[in-house]
Amino acid sequence: MGKCAMIGAGSWGTALAMVLADNGHEVRLWGHRDDQINEINNDHTNKKYLPDIQLPDNIIGFTSLSSALDGMDTVILAVPTKAIREVVRKIIPLLDSKVIICHVSKGIEPDTLKRISEMITEEVPDHLLSDVVVLSGPSHAEEVSKRKPTTVTSSSVNIKAAEFIQDLFMNQNFRVYTNPDIIGVELGGALKNIIALGAGISDGLGYGDNAKAALMTRGLAEIARLGTKMGANPLTFAGLAGVGDLIVTCTSVHSRNWRAGNLLGKGKDLEEVLENMGMVVEGVRTTKAAFQLAQKEKVDMPITKAIYDILFNKRKPKDAAGALMGRVRTHEVEEISISVSEQP
Known part of the structure; x- marks a missing residue:
């Protein structure tokens, strides 16, 4: 089973954490608000973003980025595009070995005109970055959290990395294809x-x-x-x-x-x-x-x-x-x- 740190406890990060938890992976969900993380750990809900949804018990919330990342082999970024560089820069000093970074955000950086994978590659040193993968497609968090059928695409310049993320997420409710065209x-x-x-x-x-x-x-x-x-x-x-x-x-x-x-x-x-x-x-x-x-x-x-x-x-x-x-x-x-x- 995988060891996954989901960085971002909004609706999309939480819904994807549920998919990983359903697949039996170790899932750590990071957010910066104490009240939200306490709710996730004590009540197993995240009502602001996903009302009426009960979260699996094996999703553990953290406000400490260091604790959320400790021992994890896959980092999934579920933060807005404008926060990507800031969050990645905070993550870098906390890594002690190479990780796969998968992002699930959708945007382009104004002025630099960089795609998100380019932003990540630009920020993370080669000795800490195994591969960058993007998970994208027609998928609303509200429906994924209710385990309604959803199909998405995993993409990377390294097809093996795309397939790794495919295997990590794929189940009977969440189908994942691969595409080499990142x-x-x-x-x-x-x-x-x-x-x-x-x-x-x-x-x-x-x-x-x-x-x-x-x-x-x-x-x-x-x-x-x-x-x-x-x-x-x-x-x-x-x-x-x-x-x-x-x-x-x-x-x-x-x-x-x-x-x-x-x-x-x-x-x-x-x-x-x-x-x-x-x-x-x-x-x-x-x-x-x-x-x-x-x-x-x-x-x-x-x-x-x-x-x-x-x-x-x-x-x-x-x-x-x-x-x-x-x-x-x-x-x-x-x-x-x-x-x-x-x-x-």
């Missing part, structure tokens, strides 16, 4: 949050199913366009980490990004929305990074640009939607075939 898996997971914001805005404006279907489809084209330019396999975006994650994030009330977008579409300003959410909305920060990436790579991403203008330039959602609909006519299939033909 660029595509990370970008698909990050960029779909932007489109989910757009889907929520569209629903908030009352535009209906036709508009949302078009937004999701053209949004996927944008994701694939940028992804292939950055070296991803275009087929990844037709899989779980691409269209699968896009569907679930754009259509579910569990989606923070959809809920945030919905409030924006109903006229709330960004500061008010984020305050009301009470949890990190990764798509906001990712929109800034994706807009910067599109400019750097000279990739046309009109939906991303529209969401960026709504979030950071205070453009009214209805005006941004009108501008998208009024763009000059163009082809659909041609640009997809061009993207595929550009692959080596």
Whole structure:
């Protein structure tokens, strides 16, 4: 059995800790709030993030990062993208041997434009890092914690490391595939949050199913366009980490990004929305990074640009939607075939 430290006791970290515990692994769940960790250890609940869920007894909570990591061979990072570097820097002095680091976050760092695996590799010395793996796909913590059927993807530049994480998590309720395209898996997971914001805005404006279907489809084209330019396999975006994650994030009330977008579409300003959410909305920060990436790579991403203008330039959602609909006519299939033909 594995020895796993889950760093981050939010909804997703807790739900994944449950999967590991169900598989019989030793699971240590780290959080920085004493009251939350005491609740996990004494009541076996985490009510703020997963109401009405009883946690397995073999999940042990820690506020001490050193104690949580002691003797563990796998570290899983379930913290927001903006906290990745800070948390990793705290972890490094506490490691005395190589570990596999698996991250389950979805974002891109603004300004540096780094993917999360790149951030981790940049921070952790080679003698302490065995491999970096990403676990991604269509998966809401609320459903995983209720042991509803879920399927995700494990990806790494080292397929053996991806398979190790696959074996660690996989059970009858939680199926894991592997994919060697870590660029595509990370970008698909990050960029779909932007489109989910757009889907929520569209629903908030009352535009209906036709508009949302078009937004999701053209949004996927944008994701694939940028992804292939950055070296991803275009087929990844037709899989779980691409269209699968896009569907679930754009259509579910569990989606923070959809809920945030919905409030924006109903006229709330960004500061008010984020305050009301009470949890990190990764798509906001990712929109800034994706807009910067599109400019750097000279990739046309009109939906991303529209969401960026709504979030950071205070453009009214209805005006941004009108501008998208009024763009000059163009082809659909041609640009997809061009993207595929550009692959080596």
